[in-house]
Amino acid sequence: MTRSSRPLTDPSKRRPPRMLSGNEACALAAIDAGMRFYAGYPITPSSEIAEHLANWLPRMGGVFIAMEDEIASMGAIIGASLTGTKAMTATSGPGFSLMQENIGYASMAEVPVVVVNVMRGGPSTGLPTSPAQGDVMQARWGTHGDHPVIALTPYSVEETYEATVRAFNLSEQYRVPVILLLDEVIAHVNEKVALPEREALRIVERPQPEVPPEQYLPFVDTPTGVPPMAPFGTGYRYHVTGLAHDETGFQTNDPKVIDAQLRRLHRKLELGRHDIVEVDEFLLEDAEIGVFAYGSSARSARRAIRLAREKGIRAGMLRPKTMWPFPDEEVRAWTKRLKAWLVPEMNLGQAAHEVEWAVAGAVPVRRLGRVDGNLFHPNDILAAIEELA
Amino acid sequence: MFDYQSYLRLNHFPLIWCPGCGNGVVMKSMLRAIDNLRLPRDQVCVVSGIGCSSRLSGYLDFNTVHTTHGRALTFATGIKMAKPELTVIVVTGDGDCTAIGGNHFIHAARRNIDLTVILINNLIYGMTGGQHSPTTPSGSRASTAPFGNSENTFNVSGLAIAAGASFVARSTTYHAQQCDKLIEKGIQTPGFALIEIMAACPTSFGRANKAGSPADMMLWQRDHAVTPQRAEKMSPEELQDKFTIGVLAETSRPECRAEYQKLIDRLREQEAKA
Numbered sequence: 001m002t003r004s005s006r007p008l009t010d011p012s013k014r015r016p017p018r019m020l021s022g023n024e025a026c027a028l029a030a031i032d033a034g035m036r037f038y039a040g041y042p043i044t045p046s047s048e049i050a051e052h053l054a055n056w057l058p059r060m061g062g063v064f065i066a067m068e069d070e071i072a073s074m075g076a077i078i079g080a081s082l083t084g085t086k087a088m089t090a091t092s093g094p095g096f097s098l099m100q101e102n103i104g105y106a107s108m109a110e111v112p113v114v115v116v117n118v119m120r121g122g123p124s125t126g127l128p129t130s131p132a133q134g135d136v137m138q139a140r141w142g143t144h145g146d147h148p149v150i151a152l153t154p155y156s157v158e159e160t161y162e163a164t165v166r167a168f169n170l171s172e173q174y175r176v177p178v179i180l181l182l183d184e185v186i187a188h189v190n191e192k193v194a195l196p197e198r199e200a201l202r203i204v205e206r207p208q209p210e211v212p213p214e215q216y217l218p219f220v221d222t223p224t225g226v227p228p229m230a231p232f233g234t235g236y237r238y239h240v241t242g243l244a245h246d247e248t249g250f251q252t253n254d255p256k257v258i259d260a261q262l263r264r265l266h267r268k269l270e271l272g273r274h275d276i277v278e279v280d281e282f283l284l285e286d287a288e289i290g291v292f293a294y295g296s297s298a299r300s301a302r303r304a305i306r307l308a309r310e311k312g313i314r315a316g317m318l319r320p321k322t323m324w325p326f327p328d329e330e331v332r333a334w335t336k337r338l339k340a341w342l343v344p345e346m347n348l349g350q351a352a353h354e355v356e357w358a359v360a361g362a363v364p365v366r367r368l369g370r371v372d373g374n375l376f377h378p379n380d381i382l383a384a385i386e387e388l389a
Numbered sequence: 390m391f392d393y394q395s396y397l398r399l400n401h402f403p404l405i406w407c408p409g410c411g412n413g414v415v416m417k418s419m420l421r422a423i424d425n426l427r428l429p430r431d432q433v434c435v436v437s438g439i440g441c442s443s444r445l446s447g448y449l450d451f452n453t454v455h456t457t458h459g460r461a462l463t464f465a466t467g468i469k470m471a472k473p474e475l476t477v478i479v480v481t482g483d484g485d486c487t488a489i490g491g492n493h494f495i496h497a498a499r500r501n502i503d504l505t506v507i508l509i510n511n512l513i514y515g516m517t518g519g520q521h522s523p524t525t526p527s528g529s530r531a532s533t534a535p536f537g538n539s540e541n542t543f544n545v546s547g548l549a550i551a552a553g554a555s556f557v558a559r560s561t562t563y564h565a566q567q568c569d570k571l572i573e574k575g576i577q578t579p580g581f582a583l584i585e586i587m588a589a590c591p592t593s594f595g596r597a598n599k600a601g602s603p604a605d606m607m608l609w610q611r612d613h614a615v616t617p618q619r620a621e622k623m624s625p626e627e628l629q630d631k632f633t634i635g636v637l638a639e640t641s642r643p644e645c646r647a648e649y650q651k652l653i654d655r656l657r658e659q660e661a662k663a
Contacts, residue, residue, distance in 0.1 A: 072463040079467025241455035
């Protein structure tokens, strides 16, 4: 069975170019993906997403609601999604921390939702208007328990649009919460973008039951591992819980059933891995030094690689558009042809940890961390490339 | 004889509740109220939090959600805002609603969103083993208040009235027939409705406070509940260990989802003209 969450059916079909910020592109894409319910709490640097949607959603019959905190925002979008409405929230580090329990609920109860986290400096209140990439591991492991998750890391305004549509497609296709990890620079930078035409977008809807209500099993195993999901109020009366449950949705203490259900949650993403994991390869073909970078760090890395090439150093970049599940196969494949990896990121080695894990000592992995609230200058990355060459 | 069975998911029986627990009384009252209103069951959604009372949702043959601790009102808000044609009933307890979920409770009442909240107040955290909650009376014992609770308590209904709920009522499991009517009234209210029902927890609260048998605890409810009319004529001393039952507040305020629909309609009209 081939499934695709990739939103562009014909990349050549574009709207006229315009200036857009990452946050605005994200809000536009959510609407184009069919999102009609937004709940959120103001937090810099994500607030423009809420402001745009408060303006646009009621015009199209959708709902914007300002909740009392981020815990409530997560609860509200899960509730809305149970009625069959595509729903999202947007936040930054402190709010993302508050959302974690209900993100786990969405994972356990398999409720499609999209959570945008515009990363800023942490820990705690941290650096409210400066970029950082410190939530890579929180996006993966922030909620308790062993759970699957998808997180996307676009690096431009144009890609933020595409990644947002894809986030909805993935969440609907796999019935999982999808985290869109932006950083302050990607959210606030203004770029000239020719958005894809709406008619050229692939929009995915959650699988619907094909059986009558009395035969419906909301958490049944299927060839894809993804059970069909009936919206509330359509005759399929069922139970949803965050407790370990069987295929009917009711709590169970049967170890065999619990084991099978929890493994299914992981298997559904493993089966979809090649659809979910997406990377961009930049000048890697003949490269000796591989740079692994994402988000705004990848913008600096791109420039650094060009400068290195001018100096005769063969550098290239593997850029994860999907951070979780981690593109370990892709890292391993390129490792065979490289002398070393360099991982510049605005934290002290979160993605680098995963790269090291994938590389398993085959070549050196150099961490280049930055946590002072500033972007990498291309020369910082260039210097590290030169040391490794 | 009322046909409870047609509304129940009998394959999930027996109930997890202890003998003498008040939750079953509330569940039956709720079903009588829903039946009396002839609500189509596909359009009824029951949302609960975490705790003994919150297990109630799973036993009922509606669209049911057992959410995270304290957050039932946030899920319910999302459901109601996204699909207002659903009748959304929230079942919660004193710990779930007034401790961990206190902020959501205040804001749901402030919005006056059309939800019916049935708060089963058993004065204690039952499921976790009888720890004191925000409604455990001062001086009462609990597993975490071995010398008597030294804190003040919440007046839950008073809180909902102050926050702006359209309909607020209180009753007890002893007054089950009154509960039917109050729940019915709450569901019919276009706005936030709270029905606080005092219920016995013989296992945790009862044992810790030597409150006697489940029947004794229900008789205590009978002897300590007074109507607002009678309460008006009583002195503060006489009222000290009493609580009022019946309709405590009934006001007409704009409802959250209906107001949002007006906004949607107005914007669409403007755009149609333009």
